Amino acid sequence: MIEAKNVWKKYGDQVVLERINVSVQEGEFVTLVGASGCGKSTFLKMLLGTETPSEGELLMDGKQIRDEPDRDRGIVFQQYSVFPHMTVLENVMATKAFARKGLTGYLFGESRKAAREEALHMLEQVGLSQSRDKYPDALSGGMRQRLAIAQAFLAKPRILLLDEPFGALDPGIRLDMHALVLDLWKAYKMTVFMVTHDIKEGFYLGTRLWVFDKRRDDPHAPGRYGASITFDLPVGKIDHTTYQQIDDQLRPTPVPDPVFMEKQNA
Incomplete structure (x- = not known):
């Protein structure tokens, strides 16, 4: 490869x-x-x-x-590469939005629903389901790194x-x-x-x-x-x-x- x-x-x-x-x-x-x-x-x-x-x-x-x-190719750094103005769930969903073609990358309708379901499943896998509505500054260092890993893996x-x-x-x-x-x-x-x-x-x-x-x-x-x-x-x-x-x-x-x-x- x-x-x-x-x-x-x-x-x-x-x-x-x-x-x-x-x-x-x-x-x-x-x-x-x-x-x-x-x-x-x-x-x-x-x-x-x-x-x-x-x-x-x-x-x-x-x-x-x-x-x-x-x-x-996806990457995770030592410093947490997450968006501070988005909730945990929004951060992970953003991964799917950025992968879309087009000028805005916005998700609508069925695409948004599917991205939300995928993001929720990934948050469950990394142990952040209970923190999905929190913002990154409310998370510990380990939780923020889990969030960064969730973003990277969801992009597949x-x-x-x-x-x-x-x-x-x-x-x-x-x-x-x-x-x-x-x-x-x-x-x-x-x-x-x-x-x-x-x-x-x-x-x-x-x-x-x-x-x-x-x-x-x-x-x-x-x-x-x-x-x-x-x-x-x-x-x-x-x-x-x-x-x-x-x-x-x-x-x-x-x-x-x-x-x-x-x-x-x-």
Whole structure:
């Protein structure tokens, strides 16, 4: 479904990504991990179409991915992308309205009735039925993220992009979100790409995990080389040594300052 052929992304002299060569089958759940600034979100933006490769090809069904978002691709950000002036139900119904052709996107008659029924069913799936008439500012962070997820899934994109969607949530709420996304992914059979900084989250949610990191580095010119995919692992088929190697790569153990240690031992 998705194929990257020698994809590079540069901003002037700054190389962000280099030599990305991967293919993804429809229905896979790919999690992307790596240090901050290593290009994970940039790759997600290229899949969405808001960024384009500087070199190489990024294909969907054998054709170049369109350089603008469309109905085939939906996204959920860490910050809740909901409309504050609309109720929970109106926010979800708006997803169906925006998908309509025409100048206004307004829903009328049977179309509005069908959209309302679909939205109510989705709100029941994400546990927001009792909050359908509330406005987003009356919801908790976890509830607003459920609302954003409901919007994304109701649009029924072929590809769902999640950019650290749970990073701002408390651990307990994150576990609830994990269960919700897995249930919806299985129900709607979408292809999912999710950026996360949490390696455990990446292994728990995904069917496949990518680690983004630089294979080469120049301390005198940090932007000379970009990140590539250093690990591409099927979830459930990883030994402890490899897991520890990835964890150390993402969270390197700090080297003690010899001056500080000498003072401590004095």
